[in-house]
Amino acid sequence: MKRRTFLKGSLGAALALSSPLLSGCRKATSDGRIHVTYWEKWGGNEAPAMRAVVDQFNASQDRITVDFLSVSQIDRKVTIAIAGGDPPDIAGLWSYNLAALADMDAILPLGEFMAAEGVSREEWLQRYTSGLTPLFRYHGEVFGLPSTPFASALHWNKTMFRQAGLDPEWPPGTVEELDEMARQLTRKDPHTGQLSQLGFLPSEPGYWTWAFGPWFGAPLFNAAGAVNLAHAPGQLAAMRWVRQYTEEFGLDATRRFTSGFSGASTQQSPFLTGKIAMMFQGPWINRSIRLYAPGLDYGVSPWPHVPGTNPAPFVTVDSDAVAICRGSRHPEAAWEFIKFLSSSNPAAETESDLRGMETVCFLQEKPSPLRVWSPYFTNHHPNPYVGKFREFMASPNATTTPVVGIWQEYARELEHATNDVRLLKATPEEALNYAQQRVQRSWVRHQKSMERQAGAAAKV
Amino acid sequence: MLPVYAALIAGAVLFSFPLLWLVLTALKPIEQTMVFPPQFVPKAYYAEVEGRKVEVVLGPKVEEPSSWGEVIAGPQAGSRVLVSPDAKADPNFRWIKDVPAGWRVVTERGEKLSAPGSGAADVVPPEAIESRVKLRWGNFPTALAMMGGRSLEELEGTAPSVNSGEDARAGFPLFLANTVIVCVLGVLGAVFANAIIAYGFARLRWPGRDALFAVTIATMMIPAAVLMVPLYGVFKSLGWIGTLLPLWAPAWFGSAFNIFLLRQFFRTLPEDISEAARIDGCSEWRIFWNIILPLSTPALAVVALFHFLFAWNDFMGPLMYLTNKRSFTLALALQEYQSQHTGVQWQYLMAASAVTILPIIVLFFFAQKTFIRGIATTGGKG
Amino acid sequence: MKPRSLQQAFTGFGFIGLWIIGLGVFTVYPVLASLYYSFCDYSILQKPVWIGWENYHNLVRDDLFWKSLWNTLFFAAFSVPLGLVVSLALALLLNCEVRGRAIFRTLFFLPSIVPIVASSMLWLWIFNGEHGILNYALTPVFQLWGGMPPAWLGDPAWAKPALILMSLWGVGNSMIIYLAGLQGVPKELYESATIDGAGAWSRFWNITLPMISPVIYFNLVMGIIGALQVFTQAFIMAGGPAGNPSRSTLFYSLYLFSTAFYDLRMGYASAMAWILFLIIALLTWLATRAAGRNIHYSN
Incomplete structure (x- = not known):
């Protein structure tokens, strides 16, 4: 490009003397190994689990060293770094970031790397549990691979069930039962009217508000590929269900009750402190329970059945993902690590035998995304319900986030709508109409933009 | 001129207090940042625990004389609790000792009253607690190290470093x-x-x-x-x-x-x-x-x-x-x-x-x- | 051209050369490119595709655009006038013959040079709903009406007022400018007015205000330009560009920044930037027009 050459010429020359000194340019590595930068979103107690895999990989060969860095707000930082041409080689993201980044042409398709291994994309994906694979297929290509997966399940506190006179081994089987049990498990101070204990609250922990509509039988995109919010009976039913909780327990009372809650996996999580008896949660909560509420007697089950929907057990399946950034200096070395991460030692009999995927999943107390589990992983997993999560991930009614480039925007609008309904700021109809209009407009714009970019690329 | 001075002093207090509060907070231990009503001056508390005068952290206040013991059955088994003296008769409870009304204290070793096996089951009457102004300058090196991406556990030596490489x-x-x-x-x-x-x-x-x-x-x-x-x-x-x-x-x-x-x-x-x-x-x-x-x-x-x-x-x-x-x-x-x-x-x-x-x-x-x-x-x- | 003037031109351009490069590379080219991108679908990773007025057309139908504009104008409408009044009041107090003036001036001025990142952290702590010192101080006040102080940054209705309050802490800069203006008012004017029997209020209204009107105008324009571009404190205190809670602190610059650098919709963001440019130009023009009739230039 002419403009760029001009800029490079004039400014580059002016700063030729100072720039190598002060630009913080990459030094050649002294150990003779290829250094691959890996940014991972996890901090706290989850990061060391992945660091353990990185250490395994670095020790497993002598050509490549992965440098691990825990980075907050990673999706934004990765985007801006890729846009600026100074990205890490590998990014540890959420699976829902993949389509958006792929649409921006910001991450590398992995099909070619797989082909070089002599494996087709579909063959590669066959290694993973069925519920998970839809998250990684996009326009016939694969843009990232799972790191740790999780299913959401209803967690219930058996002690609180006993205290309320409920059978601790019988979680709610249907939504009606959930609502009824929530009522029975709720305690109010008779004098002040303040809540001291709640049976269930749709907004806690609030990670899966997007799944309420699909749970009530309305997929987020309809058969014609259009946004399916405003005119879908299932969406409306889900919103009414959310609203019903506020109406029943009181807006101010629930607000005051929840104001002291903090992150779902911290010490103050209402499930850990016995303030809420039933909650949708993921497998990681087991670790927090062991650390902060040892002895908490709980069980896990699929989401209660909504009459008139698919009878198979409903759960959501999500995954963390690793991808190779466009602009990576060593994409092939990055792929070596991803390949290592995607592997395991199927014969592992002790904890130190665990490799790759099973190491990180074991340490984070999550199920492995791989179809094949080693004996040690299966039998000594710290999460007593890991087998159930494995079943959930294979459920024919396992729901995932739709793989579209505007998902984050969609989720944002849906969350906004759900909050408005929950806080009685809008009726379910109003909130859904508004979200429908915004998301659909954005969806149309995005598709148009994709076509245009493809058209422009075809011309060149 | 009096109103002018009054206004100036009021303004000066309002404008300088935030920075003062920043410095005071920076010099406190964590539990003193979160007490209500707020504690303005960073302090250290001393009490006699097991016959030695040591620096302690004030836990929650115990309003009445109580009993300290261990739960021996049920899902809470093994945990130590503070209960009213009548609970001594409960078969699920193993009495350890009686404690007066006062502050539950935790020693610097971080032994918490509720931790199983902890000997620090100490409730000290308010009048037996001494306090002195103490500025935690040590917060600064810790904060700067954490700014560099190190975790508190890493600094305490209880966990290895998570990040590797040049960054x-x-x-x-x-x-x-x-x-x-x-x-x-x-x-x-x-x-x-x-x-x-x-x-x-x-x-x-x-x-x-x-x-x-x-x-x-x-x-x-x-x-x-x-x-x-x-x-x-x-x-x-x-x-x-x-x-x-x-x-x-x-x-x-x-x-x-x-x-x-x-x-x-x-x-x-x-x-x-x-x-x-x-x-x-x-x-x-x-x-x-x-x-x-x-x-x-x-x-x-x-x-x-x-x-x-x-x-x-x-x-x-x-x-x-x-x-x-x-x-x-x-x-x-x-x-x-x-x-x-x-x-x-x-x-x-x-x-x-x-x-x-x-x-x-x-x-x-x-x-x-x-x-x-x-x-x-x-x-x-x- | 005569040799002498040719030489003058050479010398002149020799001195100005850096600026010509700087102006071209860091201002003129970006301005033109930005205008061009605002008519394009552009993600920086791919080539810009010309789409005519589509970005502007989409903007006017984008609720978040209007919401962010409203949030920004709300912020400006309170923080600018309040800032003008508070800084002028402080300057008037300091302009009295008081002891310890230098100390007071320092105390009022210092907050305005505190790095905005650090002051955001500080106010995050002060506004903290549970342990914040502000709510401790305000609890008795609110209890008079039987209420509780708000959660400030956690409450959509109070997040903007919180940021406005915080902005008043940084008025030291304009206070100094007022102070310089006040010290330029000739003492004789006050003396003769006092002789004529004018009270303090009348002296302020008839002498001080007209005499410092150019300074007020300057602070007003600077205040408007600054407030319309409010970014850092909202970015930090709301924990990112979403404008939490409930988009109540989604300011224009925040929406623009996240559109450009997190969604990589650079064309759309450029269109937003140009609209901001027009709004700033319009408001400055209005302020200038309003001032034109009222400004008193001595000299």
């Missing part, structure tokens, strides 16, 4: 060095480039000068947002993203505001001195360098100071351009630290903030006059 070694000293580089190179550029350019506008006559000056002034109107996207592209094509260059190099090409400021000053210097030098055969450069510049130190100091302040405080620039941790400035590192530890360790966050503020305050006390004069001129002549 893992980037810590406070590097962030400080980066900030100083951006400030110093930026200041040098701003002073010299703007002086040279302003001299061209103020004291030389050439075709198109006034038109170009008008354009220069007009560019001050353009909001940064308009330039943001294409500038990112410019820096990208130069390969500068992820380096400090975008933050200081542009200063070497002048800025409209500083050109304006210095031009105004240069025009106040009498023309005769230049004429005399020209007759002596001095080149324009010599006149500029040997005569005009030395006379202009007050104005140059204002430019230097303003640029330093701007560069030290800049956040949006680093947020856009500094994509890797090795290049972080203090402002960005502070924000990164805060976003990684969204939560409760306010004493460390305040300590880290205090460290980024301190150099600016020191600078202010050394250059107070220049500051005040500089601001007054820019406003008055605007």
